[in-house]
Amino acid sequence: MKQKEMIVKNILNSLVPILAAFILGGIIILAIGENPFTTYGILIRKSLFTWKGFLNTLHYATPLILTGLAIAVTFKANVYNMGVEGQMLLGGFFAGVAGAYLPLSTPLVGKLICFVIAALCGMLFALPPALLKARYQVNEMVVTLMLNYAVAKTLEFLTTGVFRDKSAGYVATPVISDTIMFQRIGSSRITAFFGMALIILFLMYILMNHSKLGFEMKAIGKNAEFAEATGMNVGKKIIILMLLSGALSGIAGAGWMMSDQFKYTLSFSENPGLGWDGMLISLLGSHSPIEILIASIFYAALKTGSDSINMYTSVPKEIVEIIQAIIILFLAVKFIKEKTGRKNRWKQSRKEAE
Amino acid sequence: MNSMVQTINLTKKFGDFTANNKINLHVKEQEIKCIVGENGAGKSTLMNMLYGLLQPTDGKIIIRGREVTMKSPLDAIANGIGMVHQHFKLVPSLTVYENILLGLEIKKKKGSLSLPLIDKEAEIKCVEKLIRDHGFELNPTDKVEDISVGARQRVEILKMLYRNVNILILDEPTAVLTPQEVDQLIHTLKKLKEQGKTIIVITHKLREVMELADSITVIKQGSIVGDVLKAETSERQLAQMMVGRDVVLRVENLRKKSADTKVLYETRELTTVNETGKEVVSDISFKLHQGEILGIAGVEGNGQSELVKLLTGLMCSTKGNTWLMGKDITNWWPNQLREAGIGIIPEDRYAQGLCKEMSISENCIAGYHGQEDICRYGLHRTKKMKEKRDRFIQEFDIRLGDPNGMVGNLSGGNAQKVIIARELSAAPQILIACQPTRGVDIGSIEFIHKAILKFKEAGNAVILVSSELSEIMSLSDRVIVMYKGRISGEILPEKTSVEEVGLLMAGITPTEE
Amino acid sequence: SKTSDSSGNKDEKDSKMKVAIVCSSAGQNDNGYNQSAVEGAKKAAKEFGIEYKVVEPTTGVPQALESLAEDGYSIIFNLEYDFEALIKGTGGAKPIAEAYPNTTFICMNDNPNQDENGKTLHKNVISVLFDVHESSFVAGALTALVIENADVLFDQASYQFTKADAGGRSIGFIGGTNSNGITVFSFGYLEGINYIAEKLGVSYDYYAKYDAGFTDSSTGGTVAGTYYNQGANVVFAVAGSVGDGVTAKAKEVKKLAIQVDANKDDQQPGYILTSVIKNTEVPVYEIVKQAVAGKLAEMDAVQNYDLASGATSITDLAVIEKHIADSGKTKWEEIKKEVAEAQSQIASGKIKVTNAQKGEEFKAEKCPNVVIK
Amino acid sequence: MELLCNILYDTIYHSTPIILCVLGGLFAYRANVLNIALEGMMLNAAFVSVLVQYLTGNIFLAVLAAIVSTMLWGMVFSALGISFKGNVIVIGLGINLMTLAISKFVLKIMSLANISLKNIGAADFKIDIPLIKAIPILNVISGHPLITYIAFLAIVFVGILMYQTKFGVYVRVVGENEDSAISLGINSVYYKYAAVLLGSFFCALAGINLSLERMAMFTGGMTAGRGFIAIAAIYCGQGKPVVSAGYAILFGVARALAINLSIYAGPAAGMFDIIPYVLMVIVLAVVSYLKSKNEKLRIYKL
Numbered sequence A: 001m002k003q004k005e006m007i008v009k010n011i012l013n014s015l016v017p018i019l020a021a022f023i024l025g026g027i028i029i030l031a032i033g034e035n036p037f038t039t040y041g042i043l044i045r046k047s048l049f050t051w052k053g054f055l056n057t058l059h060y061a062t063p064l065i066l067t068g069l070a071i072a073v074t075f076k077a078n079v080y081n082m083g084v085e086g087q088m089l090l091g092g093f094f095a096g097v098a099g100a101y102l103p104l105s106t107p108l109v110g111k112l113i114c115f116v117i118a119a120l121c122g123m124l125f126a127l128p129p130a131l132l133k134a135r136y137q138v139n140e141m142v143v144t145l146m147l148n149y150a151v152a153k154t155l156e157f158l159t160t161g162v163f164r165d166k167s168a169g170y171v172a173t174p175v176i177s178d179t180i181m182f183q184r185i186g187s188s189r190i191t192a193f194f195g196m197a198l199i200i201l202f203l204m205y206i207l208m209n210h211s212k213l214g215f216e217m218k219a220i221g222k223n224a225e226f227a228e229a230t231g232m233n234v235g236k237k238i239i240i241l242m243l244l245s246g247a248l249s250g251i252a253g254a255g256w257m258m259s260d261q262f263k264y265t266l267s268f269s270e271n272p273g274l275g276w277d278g279m280l281i282s283l284l285g286s287h288s289p290i291e292i293l294i295a296s297i298f299y300a301a302l303k304t305g306s307d308s309i310n311m312y313t314s315v316p317k318e319i320v321e322i323i324q325a326i327i328i329l330f331l332a333v334k335f336i337k338e339k340t341g342r343k344n345r346w347k348q349s350r351k352e353a354e
Numbered sequence B: 001m002n003s004m005v006q007t008i009n010l011t012k013k014f015g016d017f018t019a020n021n022k023i024n025l026h027v028k029e030q031e032i033k034c035i036v037g038e039n040g041a042g043k044s045t046l047m048n049m050l051y052g053l054l055q056p057t058d059g060k061i062i063i064r065g066r067e068v069t070m071k072s073p074l075d076a077i078a079n080g081i082g083m084v085h086q087h088f089k090l091v092p093s094l095t096v097y098e099n100i101l102l103g104l105e106i107k108k109k110k111g112s113l114s115l116p117l118i119d120k121e122a123e124i125k126c127v128e129k130l131i132r133d134h135g136f137e138l139n140p141t142d143k144v145e146d147i148s149v150g151a152r153q154r155v156e157i158l159k160m161l162y163r164n165v166n167i168l169i170l171d172e173p174t175a176v177l178t179p180q181e182v183d184q185l186i187h188t189l190k191k192l193k194e195q196g197k198t199i200i201v202i203t204h205k206l207r208e209v210m211e212l213a214d215s216i217t218v219i220k221q222g223s224i225v226g227d228v229l230k231a232e233t234s235e236r237q238l239a240q241m242m243v244g245r246d247v248v249l250r251v252e253n254l255r256k257k258s259a260d261t262k263v264l265y266e267t268r269e270l271t272t273v274n275e276t277g278k279e280v281v282s283d284i285s286f287k288l289h290q291g292e293i294l295g296i297a298g299v300e301g302n303g304q305s306e307l308v309k310l311l312t313g314l315m316c317s318t319k320g321n322t323w324l325m326g327k328d329i330t331n332w333w334p335n336q337l338r339e340a341g342i343g344i345i346p347e348d349r350y351a352q353g354l355c356k357e358m359s360i361s362e363n364c365i366a367g368y369h370g371q372e373d374i375c376r377y378g379l380h381r382t383k384k385m386k387e388k389r390d391r392f393i394q395e396f397d398i399r400l401g402d403p404n405g406m407v408g409n410l411s412g413g414n415a416q417k418v419i420i421a422r423e424l425s426a427a428p429q430i431l432i433a434c435q436p437t438r439g440v441d442i443g444s445i446e447f448i449h450k451a452i453l454k455f456k457e458a459g460n461a462v463i464l465v466s467s468e469l470s471e472i473m474s475l476s477d478r479v480i481v482m483y484k485g486r487i488s489g490e491i492l493p494e495k496t497s498v499e500e501v502g503l504l505m506a507g508i509t510p511t512e513e
Numbered sequence C: 001s002k003t004s005d006s007s008g009n010k011d012e013k014d015s016k017m018k019v020a021i022v023c024s025s026a027g028q029n030d031n032g033y034n035q036s037a038v039e040g041a042k043k044a045a046k047e048f049g050i051e052y053k054v055v056e057p058t059t060g061v062p063q064a065l066e067s068l069a070e071d072g073y074s075i076i077f078n079l080e081y082d083f084e085a086l087i088k089g090t091g092g093a094k095p096i097a098e099a100y101p102n103t104t105f106i107c108m109n110d111n112p113n114q115d116e117n118g119k120t121l122h123k124n125v126i127s128v129l130f131d132v133h134e135s136s137f138v139a140g141a142l143t144a145l146v147i148e149n150a151d152v153l154f155d156q157a158s159y160q161f162t163k164a165d166a167g168g169r170s171i172g173f174i175g176g177t178n179s180n181g182i183t184v185f186s187f188g189y190l191e192g193i194n195y196i197a198e199k200l201g202v203s204y205d206y207y208a209k210y211d212a213g214f215t216d217s218s219t220g221g222t223v224a225g226t227y228y229n230q231g232a233n234v235v236f237a238v239a240g241s242v243g244d245g246v247t248a249k250a251k252e253v254k255k256l257a258i259q260v261d262a263n264k265d266d267q268q269p270g271y272i273l274t275s276v277i278k279n280t281e282v283p284v285y286e287i288v289k290q291a292v293a294g295k296l297a298e299m300d301a302v303q304n305y306d307l308a309s310g311a312t313s314i315t316d317l318a319v320i321e322k323h324i325a326d327s328g329k330t331k332w333e334e335i336k337k338e339v340a341e342a343q344s345q346i347a348s349g350k351i352k353v354t355n356a357q358k359g360e361e362f363k364a365e366k367c368p369n370v371v372i373k
Numbered sequence D: 001m002e003l004l005c006n007i008l009y010d011t012i013y014h015s016t017p018i019i020l021c022v023l024g025g026l027f028a029y030r031a032n033v034l035n036i037a038l039e040g041m042m043l044n045a046a047f048v049s050v051l052v053q054y055l056t057g058n059i060f061l062a063v064l065a066a067i068v069s070t071m072l073w074g075m076v077f078s079a080l081g082i083s084f085k086g087n088v089i090v091i092g093l094g095i096n097l098m099t100l101a102i103s104k105f106v107l108k109i110m111s112l113a114n115i116s117l118k119n120i121g122a123a124d125f126k127i128d129i130p131l132i133k134a135i136p137i138l139n140v141i142s143g144h145p146l147i148t149y150i151a152f153l154a155i156v157f158v159g160i161l162m163y164q165t166k167f168g169v170y171v172r173v174v175g176e177n178e179d180s181a182i183s184l185g186i187n188s189v190y191y192k193y194a195a196v197l198l199g200s201f202f203c204a205l206a207g208i209n210l211s212l213e214r215m216a217m218f219t220g221g222m223t224a225g226r227g228f229i230a231i232a233a234i235y236c237g238q239g240k241p242v243v244s245a246g247y248a249i250l251f252g253v254a255r256a257l258a259i260n261l262s263i264y265a266g267p268a269a270g271m272f273d274i275i276p277y278v279l280m281v282i283v284l285a286v287v288s289y290l291k292s293k294n295e296k297l298r299i300y301k302l
């Protein structure tokens, strides 16, 4: 009974904002003289209700799942790794460079090497802020934010300089070798990378909910002093979590490189970027792996849907971004108050006690 | 004498749990009323209603014969009611005078024009006068974060006095005070009463009740179970009313002379500095023998807190060593200390001992969450965790509503029992217990004291740090007293008077005869 | 709306030729490169009754190309530099060009449709190249001539040029990124400046930045500001919206800027000397026209648009002309003549301009009268 | 000499919007509502001011519209974050996305890639200070638009507001110990709202400065992360007005250096852009190191 109530409440809490956002968006669409129903029909049908479209949506959700997890493992511990975007770019870039320049002849080992390189790059980025935080309590949010810009600029410099594909008429690194490209499955864009992300998601679920590290992560997030006093060695854990986050981000970048982009361009992660999207996804999913999965797919559906709107209607596709922003604003608020839930639980427990 | 505060059938429900049930409280003008009761009895709830922080579900509040409804603390203050909360509501980064005048700032004036700027000088003067008028010891320009707990409490009281209240409510004012500060407070309150104030005090300490009160109200499970005059009652009777059975008010250590038992634990010349580089713990050396309780006493702010952090791995030393059974454990981390066999009951229950927002079972394993019985291949075994929790609940008589709930829902005493259960059941050889009974009701105190003694008698050793001198004197075999970061003396409790200890705590070494 | 008569009968609609334009990240309203292409399509739609669609991809160009081809578009213009999936195929998929043989894909600005030996790979891919190096050369020549004669040409009150002998022989170049597509402008421009400088026996300083990006116009403003402060009298921006910051700065410091892609002379009238036009309207219209006539298959796989084609050039200078002082009118006519002369020499092949887009290397010794800073 | 003047002038130029954002974010930071929407609010003001100027040609209206609309975003932020107790980081990011999307949407409907004002230019906004204008080097102080002067004066103003007035004290109290504020009848919600709204007012000035005053144009995403830099500066200065503004200026210096020196750097110029970011990290690391050098405590304040 209690369980059911909670589930209904959760569902309502996510559906109401989405509906409200669509209604507001619909008013805007009406205002510019278009039909909101056909627009929404196209938005949703193409990205979720056709088989190929759905698989494409999953493909675009894949890096988001990983960056979302990368955010979750630090944010949950109250450590703010805002550098996921930069770590992802760094991972993607060097996976791409390795994929293009190293003689990687076997698909599996080749990919593995690229992933390892990318994970190391992400960790390398995460290390300075982690050490500074653990040693001298330097605010990690500021450091990662700054390093993000520094990394983006550096990669731009490298892409336009040493690693530039001289034969291309535009700025890009050389295309990675065929062997390490993830192969498409069927006619959709989905690749084995999605499966890989699911496995990582599962492992992270176990890690976050059933492991010692997960327990410590939670404790640090809720009360760092308590965590330190009960021997969790907070400084060390911060470093571990930051490195884990960096590795996940790096892997996200490498996978995106090997399954979709195949070369590093200055728009490798688009605007606002897979890392930033991941941050929103993680926050919307309250840093829980399952919810992150759902949020990523929803987010990717809006992305592919905006392409459909662009292609099949004359509504500016920017409308999708507006709807997306409205959804985010509304999702930030729990319309049906958690409080009542807690009181109910309290009541329940009192009754049991008597 | 007139009635000052009266409640008629005052009831407060949280959901369908009744925290206060038809309370008929009666406080006379210019009396000190003490309210006692177990943890969770509903004392704070009642007071919060009188101060406008909670709205009653039912019933009336009558102040000076007039029925009032109070929607916020502002209404209460307007009705002349002030409250000093157990957890101070001060702003640490502001100064004493800023805190006192918060909300009633004095503005700069230019002629008859009032500027938007705060007139700091006028404020300081005003607060200085206030401090003088009431004979308090405070420096108005000190920052609150830099002053002692006792001083903070005086700031809270002044804050209310400045607002001209004549009914003053204090919720567990002595829980965090040193004995000296308690005496000072009692003195202050009595003086305030002479000045015509009416005072309501909640406390768990019956000694204070007997010293302070004119009349006493006992609350149990949300209802009044006793209303007596001080002159007509005794500590024992009060305890009996509160708990519903006879309570041993002073659990005594039966000090068996166990000469020359093994040294389990030793520190030599432990020294550390605070973040400004000032030495706060200097050359602390002591030995702890098997079967011994070593008390550490001292006025708060004399380095005990830092010493405890040093001993429990929350702080690093700049000099000196610690040994556990001959093994050097200097600067080990808390997890290493626990593994080596040191149990830790930390000073601040909700800051270091427990995590309010985590479940009871999670709190039951914290600190031992890597041990094999509950953690295999880095993964936690939920079933074993639950079993452990249920065992604790049983063995340590932890009373709670929902075993799957959060620790934050437990009352103070029961929360403390979770820590005791966790630390003792790991079978350590040394227990470092800091303020183990702070804010805990007498029933639980009895339980905790017995548990500590039992642990010692099983051949282990305890370091007991407490600002409650009576606790130290009754439990310890040997006591060291700290003053300004150093050991100012070592005594045997059964051979020493409380006065002598007080002198040591003030840094005065009595000349040996 | 673009798919106008939805009430029209279905057969007729299906039989219409469908053309799509996949925009680059600058978007369809960039007042330049993309917008011109759309104009071309619009014009063709009006004349030939075709149906067209403008797409700004969110999830990448390959995805857009695929969807459009699948939806039966017969001509797809790709304005973004992203040809890998189209020509070579990525991720184990067939090249898109091969997967959709009935669609003709147009690659703008590049010729990716060839193997190492220069052999054409796909028959249904047409590459379109613009000789912007030549128009840049013309712009360079114009720039030097204007700087040399600035005091006569312009009214002293409305402009604040640095005197030519007092460091005013400096010119700035701001590029979005360091790619062939950008440097091709710079090198042509340089050679144009050198052409005049050599004639007059003077020497110019050349400041260049190739990584200003395409979006942050305030970066453009600042960088241009430093160039103008160094004495530069003209700054040439090939950097999308960043260029808009440059022109705003030009107005602020009362000097001149040069824009790119479309005729943007009107953006800050009087402060934009000219724009180096890359007019995508021409090829879009041309190709659709051929397709309607059924002659698409006969078109060369590489379409090169030079000065003569009108697809690339500098503007007609009509806007700046209005700001020429009366005293300078005659000089201005002379300058125009000289510029036209250079133009014809290029057309006749007498002047050879480095074309970085084809991978030609720029040789500094060819330009002794321009010092690259 | 010339170079020095350029660097100094550019420092002022680049610091201004960041200083304003810092001042805007300070109060919210102190009131314990992290306002990550500085970026979006600034973008909104940049957009609206230029748009209204473009449509009406009325400067007064443009500035007014920018300020009012930005403060409306402040209201949205406060309503969702303070009254409805939503997650302020999500709301902040949401507003950032929203303002960006709206500007893109409107530009798309108007078929423009950016708005470039023709009848008014950046030069029209510049104000010379009579005497200082003539003094070498010091003259870099002269020749800036109005809001630039306001920004620097506002540092002092905000300092006074924060430490000498009731408002400042209450905002800090609300942020530090909300219970204390409530128990004394201070309306904490009101002060949080006020802190956020004051912040959006400053962000509006930053936006107007960025687009209308300095460039007389708007391009999508022209705020280019300045709001986040401001947040970093606030954190570095721990919410103290002068120190935080100092970090903003430090960033401006680094930016000015990078831009002016990169002219001489040849191919390495691209790497100069990272100077400001790396410098911020280094300064912060050194400051934190010095502060925690003596720290023997192992407890983290997260």
Ligand SMILES: Nc1ncnc2c1ncn2[C@@H]1O[C@H](COP(=O)(O)OP(=O)(O)OP(=O)(O)O)[C@@H](O)[C@H]1O
Binding pocket: A346, B014, B017, B019, B037, B038, B039, B040, B041, B042, B043, B044, B045, B046, B409, B411, B412, B413, B441
């Ligand atoms: N806001 C609330 N919601 C639900 N239950 C509450 C709330 N506040 C208090 N309670 C419950 O009401 C009962 C009375 O609490 P109260 O704080 O008055 O106890 P107390 O006598 O002050 O205890 P202690 O001695 O620990 O201070 C407790 O069981 C408590 O759990």
Ligand SMILES: Nc1ncnc2c1ncn2[C@@H]1O[C@H](COP(=O)(O)OP(=O)(O)OP(=O)(O)O)[C@@H](O)[C@H]1O
Binding pocket: A346, B040, B044, B045, B086, B087, B408, B409, B410, B411, B412, B439
């Ligand atoms: N909303 C709530 N739901 C459940 N339990 C609550 C709630 N609010 C308070 N409690 C519990 O009620 C008890 C007393 O609450 P209160 O806030 O009065 O504590 P206190 O007297 O200030 O604190 P202490 O326990 O330190 O004496 C605590 O155990 C607390 O956890």
Ligand SMILES: [Mg+2]
Binding pocket: B043, B044, B045, B171
């Ligand atoms: Mg209480």
Ligand SMILES: [Mg+2]
Binding pocket: B044, B086, B172, B412, B439
């Ligand atoms: Mg209590």
